[in-house]
Amino acid sequence: MAALRAHRAWKILLIGILTGLLTWLFFKAGEISPEVHHRYTRTLHQFQQFDEQLNSKVVASYAGLVQNYDGMAYYLGRLRETGVKLREMPAWLDAGDRQRIEARIQALIDAGQAKALDIDRFQRANSVLRNSTLYLPQAADALLARPAWPQADAFEDFIRRLIGFGLTRTLDDAEAASLRDSLVRLQADGGGDEARREMKQVLVHAEIIMARGPEVAALVDRIIRAPTSVLHEDLARSYLDAYQTAAATAAYYRTLLYAISMLLVGYALYALFRIERDRRALLLAHADLEARYEAQRRAEDELRLYGTVFTHAAEGMTITDADSRIVAVNPAFCAITGYTPDEVIGRTPALLNSGRQGEDFYRKMWMSLRETGQWQGEIWNRRKDGGIFPEWLSIAAVSDDGGESGHYIGVFTDISERKQSEARIHHLAHHDALTGLPNRLLLEDRIEQGILKSKRGQRQMAIIFIDLDRFKNINDTLGHAVGDTLLIQAAQRGLHVLRDTDTLCRQGGDEFVVVLPELESRQDAAHVCRKILSALCQPYLLAGHELTVSGSAGIALYPEDGETASELLRKADAAMYRAKEEGRNTFCYFSAEINTATLGELLLENDLFGALERAELLMYYQPKVDAADGRIVGAEALMRWRHRERGMISPEQFIPLAEENGLINAFGEWAIRTVCAQQRAWLDAGLLVVPVAINVSAQQFAQQDLPNMVAHVLAEYGLPPQLIELELTESLLMRNSARAAAVLQTLRRMHVQVAIDDFGTGYSSLSYLRQFPVQSLKIDRSFVSQIGEHGESVRLASAIIAMAHELDLSVIAEGVENEIQARYLVEHGCDQFQGYLYGRPQPVDEFGALLAGRQLDHAA
Template sequence: MFTPDKVITRLVIEREVSIQGHMRWVAHPENRKNRLLIVEHKKQLYALPLYCQHAHVSLLRAKVDHNGKVICPKHGLATDLKSNPGVFTVERQGNFFITANSSLIETQTVETCEQDVDQQTELEALKTVNSALQKKVLSNLESMDSMLSEVEHKKVELEENNRHLLSVNQLIDSITNTMEEFLVVTDNQGRITRVNPYAESILNIKAEELIGSSPDNFLRDETLTEIIERFPASNWDQRPYLYRAVYSNDGFEQEIRFRDPTGRHKEVSQKYFLLKGTLIYGRAGKEEGLILSATDISVVKAKEKQKRQADIEKHLQLLQSTLSTISQGVAMFSGIGDLQTFNDSFTNNINVDPDILAQIPAYEVLFSNNKEILDLQQIPPCQKLISDKHQWIQTFTDGRVIECESAPTPTGGFVVTTRDITQSQKNEEHIRLLSTTVEQSSSEVVITDTQGIIVYVNPMFTENTGYTAEEAIGKKSSIVQSGEMSADFYKELWSTIKASNRWKGEILNRKKSGEKFWQSMSVTPIFDNNGVISHYLSLKADITKQKRAEKRLRYQAEHDLLTNLPNRSILLHQLESSIVDARDNHKASAVLFMDLDNFKDVNDTLGHLSGDILLKLVARRLQQCSKPTDLVARLGGDEFAIVQNDIACLDDPKTLAEEIISSITRPFKVDDHLLHIGISIGITVLPTDGLDTGILLQNADMAMYEAKGISGSHYHFFDLELQKSIQQKRTIESHLHHAIEHNELNLLFQPKIDLQSNKIVGAEALLRWHSKELGHISPEVFIPIAERSGLIIKLGSWVLNKTLEHITAWANANIEVPKIAVNLSTIQLLDANLISDIKEALTTYHVPPNKLELEITETAAMSDPELSQAQLEAIKDIGVSIALDDFGTGYSSLSYLASLPVDRIKIDRSFVNDIQFSPQSKAIIESIIHLGIIMGKIVIAEGVEVKEQLALLQSLGCHEVQGYYISKPITADEFIHFLNNKE
């Protein structure tokens, strides 16, 4: 509390805001306009200027660290709340803050002198005028200062927006350059402006050769012709045909194969791609250009081809089986008249032996040029049969009369049916065969009059519907209607058959029992002798099982078969709906991306069957945590996702995530085991974090991996800081590719000495990187990035080859150098090509194997013990020595380490740092040295920085040392100089 003898100043509160859960206030002293920021630190309130005096940027949202320093968001300088003279403490009093800081109190001293009344009056008047002028000037100055402050603030915001725009462009470039999808961008005239590396590789051409050209150039002629026919050119539009197609159709999608866009007939990919086109619009709705993307669908096309072939074979078998049961002669021909298949009745009708028929399979030979047939002129030529139906009568020289009928097939060929109508028995035979076929047919046959009244049904009708012939005949055909087909359906059916056309489709009918069932149905008009429709013939087949199978297949395509949860396709569909709701109805939703922790351990220890049971139990708990309006999906493996719809605030997904973590971390009972697992959850919110499915899933995935980086089960919301961190890692990864190719990397060498002879016995090659754009990048930063991205193999190869190149150069200069050590990462050690790469490098540079040593960490050796053991033994067989780095920091067993074929054990620097102060560190080092001697290994200590450490290591019996006390890492030339001087 302020004491009564101090002058108290009140601060008027202008604004109250919450920043990261803590309250802050903007206030000004009474009768003054200078604005102050009031923050709370360790239960004490401090007042400081609202704007930074150096950058003139608002400190309202500035970070306050745990030491009580306010960090300027522009230049990063800190204002200490406790020691800065411009900061003072305040107390809250109702709607004001109060302070006893005298710097806020304006004091004025007015001197008076003894003057006469007239002079005093005049002086007072002048003072009044002067005071008014001063107030006006001060007011104007304050207004100008406020205007300048606002201008500077806007300038800072503009600079921040420009930096953000540059960051977004860099992110777009990084994504397009690394994505495994064909991507081409044009301007609004259709000229190509951007080509990603994947498109360059597919077209076998550099981007600069495509820039400015038309995308029509990489389309094959047949594809371009098809587009031109579908989207004819307008007189006013001179843009590429592909651009017009996208413009005309508000998007474009077509299966294509690329051609050489330069016309030089270079070989390009023979793969099939699904080409998609989308117009680009600017913020003002202006058309900016076109994005063309293509996805490799070659595998899908091959599978479709295989399926089509299998279907054809299946259909052919079914056709042969069906034809064999038909009494009519049936023969199928190709478009050029070649006989493809036929039944026995056909051979009987045309009186040709089947063996002979196989030798003369042409329509022209069998019909048009057959000398056994009279009046050949009435037989239609093959060319007419492929387009229209035909009927004709052919009379053979032996007196037989055959009725023939043809019809085109969908494949471009035609089918010919034949019936022997010789003499008077033709009608009786025909009726008998037809009656037998219909009565015994597996298809349901119904004949009605033109009003739909049933006049005939076959036994299959009764079997299918439950109605007997007596119950059905005389009734309307609608007795089997289910009532679920629309009025338009029946309207279209009747309009088709009344127009003398055949109708074919699927219908949902109802049995006498009330059971609904699906049927495939065809209705054909029957004409009388005058060509007028007299009846309708309906053929039906029960396809309920088929429809159920289709429904089951559709369900299987959209659901995870193990957990019965919706799969990724349903999740994406739901996410699209949520995006529409957010955009059109202003409804917010959240995406929770989840990955189980330690699930692999369950599979490895208890087997995949137990793992599957666990996944089912997890799915059930996730559904129990969710609302009916939420969508719970399994994306594959141990990854799940939830779309939480219509959230009111961020507390909704937060509450759901906490409930999920609480539920999943409870033990699961699988068989006789109680299993404990964790879950990591990434959360992104729409529309705040984006309105694109790909971006939202990517955001949630990034947030999930951030949560996974924290030990235990956690959730993490996506934010811009996370995006910036990942973008920075991607930038480093992108530049690392460039660094390997453009010689930005270099090697330094840190000498090792023998403690007994004080001679140099080796050196460790250490990788360094100084990027032209990013500056110096620490190995502790870029090595983990290289390991995660897979670049570590290429990076390790560079280090190995560069080291051997130096050794060869020194040998050629007659310089005798000791053994040089190169580090191997865990990924390199497990690489199947490691041994062959080492042999090839040694051969290429003519380096004896005993000049090279490979260093591995204890953790790397334990990542896959069996494979590591085999790899290390293979390295030893080459003649290369092995050192075990960071010894004592891992969790491996001594029995396993004793079996490893290593030559040196390197004591980790963390023990050496405290050797002269910590008895524990000294004891550990002494134990490691004794252990190394027992196992017959050379023991080397790294990180030796002072003389006392060196003396203690020597007294404990350590064999070799390296560290800054001996020499810091130095260049190759400096190392040779050091070597010569040491000798």
Template sequence: MIQPLPAPNPFAGLARWPLLRAALLMLAATLLLGWLFRQADTLTSPEPQHYGRELRRLLNIDAELDTAVLASGEGLQRDFDGITTSMREFTELGASVATVPAFLGEADRRRLGAEIAALRAVVAEKAELVDRFKRETSVLRNSLAYFPAATDRLIEEGMLPPAVSRQTGIVARNVMGFVLDAQPMRAAEMWERLDQLAIVALTLPPAQRERVVNLIAHGRIILDRKPVLDTITRDILALPTGARAESVIHAYVDGYQHATDRAHTYRVLLFVVALGLAGYLMIAILRLQRTSLALAGANEHLEERIQTLRLTESELHLYANVFTNASEGMAITDAQARIVAVNPAFTDITGYSIEEIHGRTPAVLASGRQDAAFYREMWATLGKRGQWQGEIWNRRRSGEIYPEWLSITAITEGDGGVSHYIGIFSDITDRKESEARIRHLAHHDALTGLPNRLLLQDRLGQAILKARRNSTQAAVLFLDLDRFKTINDTLGHEIGDGLLRQVTQRCLGAVRETDTVARQGGDEFVIVLPDLEHGQDAGTIARKILAALTEPCRLGPHELTVTGSIGIALYPGDGADPSMLLRNADAAMYRAKADGRNGFQFYAADMNTHSLGELLLEHQLRGALDRNELRLYFQPKVNAADGCIEGCEALLRWQHPDLGLLAPGRFVPAAEESGLIVPIGEWVLREACRQLRAWIDAGLAPVPVAVNLSGQQFAHQDIVALVREALAEHRLPAPMLELELTETMLMRDLERTIATLAELRAMGVTLAIDDFGTGYSSLAYLRQFDVNALKIDRSFVHDIRPGSSDGKIATAVIALAHNLGLTVTAEGVETAAQQHFLARHGCDQLQGFLFGQPEPAEAFAQRLADDDRRAPHVRLVSAH
């Protein structure tokens, strides 16, 4: 019998109404039980699982976004669709998880809310960086697409002077090379080269200058934007969005665990209260109906069963929700691996319903890609550890093979024996396809599908190893399409791209299956031929490729015929590593183009020797002024009528320490290309003036000295100030100096040219147009040039022969000059017939080997001294 508690009973006043007291207690207990049941049932809804899946999606989308940004930054993905979609989903998902689940505790909700706010702040920062990335990428791609194409077009049109064209090509290659490696130490060099090219561009005619300046602008955009884009990409990848998402997940997992613990506590309380209520009912029944003890015990047992069933139902409801709503496929088997249950995700992934799969083993899903040893090892791990996970390939009901990530757990009984196996798997087809696409884009050309530079290096390295192992040869064929830029620029890039795809198919059809056809970029292709018995086999393949190319290509409404030039380098004779073979094949290709195109050339060592010699010569030229190696030689100009010396021309020579005396044609092109022509030209002008003063101081009666001006001097120097300074320094009268300028130089900037010539004439300097008739000036402009004389080019003088009618051009130039009030000097006079012809037609002065070769200042001074009375040189002519 239960003794009453010693404490006061608040329900003592209701003792006379036992039924009312019992009813009130039942009502209070019911309310308490309902509240406890509600608190214990908070985690049975789909919300916790849905919220957790959303958080996991944040990590996946963030990884996809970083992958898309990296692929786009490396040029592997041309559009921003992937970036835009991932960024939109990332932002929307970040907003959707901002609503903290209500079942979490207050502290956990605050923590999770803070983590979500931090995540959204990083997402907003990432969105801003991604927007900048797309803008910067668009600007850079525009310039990258324009810059090489515009450079090739400008060079192939041949409108630029050779030196400028070559400098433009060098700058373009260096800028595009900077795009590939983006080394900061090269940036300053690239900017300097662009600045040099910009200075050269000022010397060009307006149309050409505008195109070069536009080209330079795009080059500067590339140099400026490429580091910026790399920095933005690094900043995007460095943003801790993944870490923040992980922090949110950890905060949610902790809160979920706390909520689970609370629910468990409420379930315990629910059980305790239920037991207390049952006990109270038993006591009440004992007090009220002592005779109904057996019935009270039955009621107590019944209440305990009800509470147990409720708890069991709650747990089963939770487990059913997890099992049914999980996105991963789940399968439960018995100890003999026979399937007893699967969830809807299993059916969605495999195509098998529970009716079709029940009682069968998972072997029905086997794809055959894993062998028996794989499954033996899997079951051995399960038996040893009770768990196995890994990647496996299975087969859907439709027969399609797919990859999945599978985890298997063994469920054991009390005696340690296995009662069931639970398999949980997810379809990773999309991830595999994304990885495969990225790997393919990283190693193949997007337009043609051919191996790119990276994969080409690997294939070429393998070919070299195979040739070395088998004692055979390997060949590299460098193919460049002839005049492809003209097709691309005339018919559009779509036609050009279609042509490149057809060329790809023809090249593939002309080689063996073991050969590699790769695209270097633009219209350049490289073919690697491994394991050749004879080097001439490469020539056979080259002929097949050239023959295939000459077949007409049908591209839309156009039918085109294209040719190519191929350079061939052989391993091991032409190079021991991939870079040397490619470089020598490239040199051979250029030799094939120089030999008329539509052909092939095997590499020969002398192809690089000439280029190396030019490079060394340019390097040595840089110190020639400092080492006092430059010399001035003087050639007389005589009166055509009486042969008296009336002037001379200062001609540059280089006293090379190893090669001896070099003529201008040997080193002036290198000086013009490197920009050294400006200081060298200034030295020539000052040295000519110094020599004139030396002759005057020596008591000789000097003659005017003619000095040639280079185009770069005329464009980039203040010629008027330089001439004025040189004349003043050596106290020379201006008429003693004659400046010779070419037609091409004068036509580059007409307004500036006319103004400069006017200033020089006002100073008293004599001006002459050199090599007249070989340029492209018109008579309309010639009248505006304030010059004193014209010089007939030696090619027109050489046309003068005894008994022929040649010399008409020279006669026309003489007549034209005299009609304009100008004097005429003929260059390259080497025979008496030429002298008499020119004198008979009124030429004013003659210059050439007939009257004296260029000679040092000392020898020319002796000529002046011997010719003190200006004896006619016609008498010297008769002695020859």
């Protein structure tokens, strides 16, 4: 016994020693975490990336590609954050390696701080340089536009040389010396007139550019050549060397851990072998006992399950003997039929017979049971209270040991609710939920039936498509509930007019369709249509208001206008739209001309959707001239559509279509972007550009953030806001005068000019006009075209000019086509002209040539 206890003590001691050794080796081998290593390596890589991105932002700002310093601030912040993370070195690094890496991190952070100071100096110097660079060309152009003055040529030569050498690049010594001499001569030129004073103000900015340019270039060079990149590479190499040393040490410990683990595995396998031998002997002893117990348990579970299913099933169940007498029923049977078990046991299921099925039905049921042993189907039975209900019944025959049917099991479900649901679904599938009228699905069936009747009786059939006029106004003003009430009343009125053989259907929304089968003549359809429209026009009492709503109708006849339901509906719909065009509250028969016009408009509208993507939209420019001397002082951008097959499409055709289908917003933004891009191209080509006016639609003004979009486009192309002008109609501004005034105030703060187009044709008042911060009015061409004839339009034109000048607004006359009109407008003080007398709308190349000629005249 003592020897056994000593043996166990040695085994326990040995296991304890091995366990401690394994634990120590496990921690030593697992000190290096790949995740920590990858995270620290990623932090090193991020520092390098942020440093490179910072260099690129500095270069981009220096080159003028970026207008702010947000990117530099962002990457400087990220570099500082990354430097803090670099100090959080992995714990498994050796102490000596940690000191070396810490020193290199500190050197890298110090270099980054020095670089940040240079960037701060660059931002301040570059801001001053950029302001002068942006101001100089504009101020110089304004000064050179003044009447001739003594230093103009020398000043212009100096400015051109300075711009030619590049406003922000470092000049060589010869160029710098020459420019400084010119600057000194211009600054030394005394005199007190206004032109010389303005010239000296401009020269201050030239001096700043020449002084700050080399300073900024030197700062950029020093930032790019900062030692952060070299220090980062040194830090990365030091860390990788330390990591490889730690990894080699960990690998050594893992090898020892593996060897000791193998020894323990061998001992464990030996112990398992002995345990498995004893376990098998024990299992064999219990196998027979478990088998018998399991068989008994399964039998009891099956009996319990069968009893539970029979008792708790939601379906009614009956069990009958070979003579079809009931021997058992479940509670669901009693709940469905109303009978108790005592009332049915011993009787046949015939007591449930409703009388709806005949003898032939039951004969086929028993034939199926004898041949296949089962039957299922729908059957009507009677409850104890006499109520008849439908049920789905399944019967299965149970055979005895001799193969004869000893019992029958019947399972049934009450399907009364399902039958009712099917009836409701059938009604909803074929009728409108709001009005109860047939829907489109049932309508097509009624039309097909009407076509068959018309073929047999050789008579006509009419389809009337009716749409309530201005129903959307009632829906939007009084609400959808009132609109629904109106639709219900309109449907009832239509039903009272029609015969029982006619069909009134709600197509959807406020559209109704009438099917008139077996007509004697086409006049019968017109007679019925007039009666329906008359009934619809009677006043409605809606939400306490007495309102009158009319309807427009289109009539298509079978077989004259079509032989299918879809064709007749389509043509009746087209005729209805023609009735709306002719004044509403009327009807039209379909004709071939309606179909041709509708198809052409539909195809054109379909092509319009891809016009932008196919680059089919063009911008033409019509000059505006000064009324006093005929000089070009502006232009109006006019959109054109060059269709790939039809050629040029008139704006009167495609602009209304774009407004109807919502494309006008995209077209309007394209127009503003195209004009700004073209102005930028003309400026880059050295042309003397003029302000260009762009028309803004009512939808674009109402739905888009116009000031924000204009500001974004101007910034994108680096365009002064004075080079574009927006033209808005007075009716557009009056739709929401408060919002319009706010938008115009924003545009005014942006220095974007605004003109009221087609003035005199709208309904604005002088009190509203004074609230709108606009700069000019455009007299509508309808007034200008009457000049030369005696009439109110002539007096209106002169009155508009006088009124506009009283309000400090300039006046532009549209449609000036002859000298008589021009002389009259000049005599009454009109400021600018636009019309065929001075130039038609021109493609961009022709108008660019016109600007080039203007530049030559200016130089001369």
